[in-house]
Amino acid sequence: MDAVQASSHGSCMCGAVHYRVSGPLRPIIACHCIQCRKSSGHYVAATACPTEALHIEGDTLRWFASSPQAERGFCGRCGSNLFWRRIGSSSTSIWAGSMDGPTGLHIAQQMFTRSKGDYYDLPDAPAVPDGGA
Ligand SMILES: [Zn+2]
Ligand SMILES: [Zn+2]
DSSP: OOOOOSEEEEEOSSSSSEEEEESOOOOEEEEOOHHHHHHHSSOEEEEEEEGGGEEEEOTTEEEEEEETTEEEEEETTTOOEEEEEETTOSEEEEEGGGBOSOOOOOEEEEEOGGGOOTTSOOOSOOBOTTOOO
């Protein structure tokens, strides 16, 4: 585990939704799946934390059920993608690009590489097991 960061924070583009994470963050996983590509405009690089360590403020936060199993959090005013969570899970993924300042994180793994767009090269990171369907 990387060194514990006391607190990390971030926001959407317009600032109406902002959040703080108390405690460590997961190394980043890049996801090239179709849903991540559509919602982000490219591929997603996301960290994650226990949901109870994520403190969100801002009443423009909206959740979209992207599948029966998961939902995506975004700002209803500026459209920034911010979060992803599996229904019933105790952790929430956070789009790394929404974080403020240095994160100290790096892309450690990637998934759904076979769904990647044809216009970019994959980042230099191993694929997660069973994540390349
Ligand atoms: Zn916003
Ligand atoms: Zn994805």
